[in-house]
Amino acid sequence: EAAVTQSPRNKVTVTGGNVTLSCRQTNSHNYMYWYRQDTGHGLRLIHYSYGAGNLQIGDVPDGYKATRTTQEDFFLLLELASPSQTSLYFCASSEIANTEVFFGKGTRLTVV
Amino acid sequence: AQSVTQPDARVTVSEGASLQLRCKYSYSGTPYLFWYVQYPRQGLQLLLKYYSGDPVVQGVNGFEAEFIKSNSSFHLRKASVHWSDSAVYFCAVSAPGYQNFYFGKGTSLTVIP
Numbered sequence: 549e550a551a552v553t554q555s556p557r558n559k560v561t562v563t564g565g566n567v568t569l570s571c572r573q574t575n576s577h578n579y580m581y582w583y584r585q586d587t588g589h590g591l592r593l594i595h596y597s598y599g600a601g602n603l604q605i606g607d608v609p610d611g612y613k614a615t616r617t618t619q620e621d622f623f624l625l626l627e628l629a630s631p632s633q634t635s636l637y638f639c640a641s642s643e644i645a646n647t648e649v650f651f652g653k654g655t656r657l658t659v660v
Numbered sequence: 661a662q663s664v665t666q667p668d669a670r671v672t673v674s675e676g677a678s679l680q681l682r683c684k685y686s687y688s689g690t691p692y693l694f695w696y697v698q699y700p701r702q703g704l705q706l707l708l709k710y711y712s713g714d715p716v717v718q719g720v721n722g723f724e725a726e727f728i729k730s731n732s733s734f735h736l737r738k739a740s741v742h743w744s745d746s747a748v749y750f751c752a753v754s755a756p757g758y759q760n761f762y763f764g765k766g767t768s769l770t771v772i773p
Contacts, residue, residue: 552703581760590750590765591704598759606760638703646692646754649761651703 551575554639554652561629561659569624569655571639579642580622581649582606582614584635591638597622598645629659662687664753666764674772675743681736681767683725683751693734694752694761695725704750710734721745743771 551574561567573580581596593606595614603614611633613625626633639652663686673679685691692711696704708719715727725736734751751764 579759583763588765591763593760596760604759640703645759646756646761648694648706648709649704651696651705653701653703 552639552641552650552652554637554655556655557653558656559658561626561657563630563659565626565629565659567626567629567657569626569637569639569657571622571624571652572620573622573639573641573650574620575641575643575650576619577641577643577650578619579645580616581638581640581642582612582622582624583638583640584608585638585654586635594624594637626657629657631659633657634659662691662753662755662758662762664751664762664764666749666751666767668767669765670768670770672770672772673741676740679736679738679741679745679769681749681751681769683734683736683764684732685734685751685753685762686732687753687755689755690729692754692756693725693727694754695719695723695734695736696750696752696763698748698750698766700747707736707749741769741771743773745769746771 582594583591592608597616637655640649642649665684695707748766750766752761754761
């Protein structure tokens, strides 16, 4: 079973604060994704990557940066957090682009 | 562009009843289709997937789905639900050559004992 681990699981920050969400997958999957989940919107893709050093823009990238430092690690950065970024964030990975995706348990971020 | 519509935001059924959760997609070719389930405080888990071949696919825990190309649908079914099936269900679509997925907004299922 593929394992995707996110940290922290919960985070509270202030408006304008700097936040980094971390994700590690242990199955050497090529693709990694960051989604946000909001009531009424389902899951929306923020950024994704198909390998170390690669970054692709998703559907809702504004206000977010991401970096894939290794095959295993994918980070989501909010440099000036805003209340609109209060959400549940999921990291996911897949071996190839459009096949089964494995999700982490999520990080609940609150921006006050 | 691809899109996925799950027209029912909430569904409530009695334990032992049959279930159908609806999913319609927008894509001109033959897509890759998925159903995921999300239990409280958990990430999404794959229930079943369709790439090609037999349009009826079996998944875990007695779930199945049928791909009907003429209707652009991929409805999820279960013959007899259990209270533990209460969760949020997401339909997702991808396609050959695409690098990501499109998810529906989800259907929250409540099974009444």
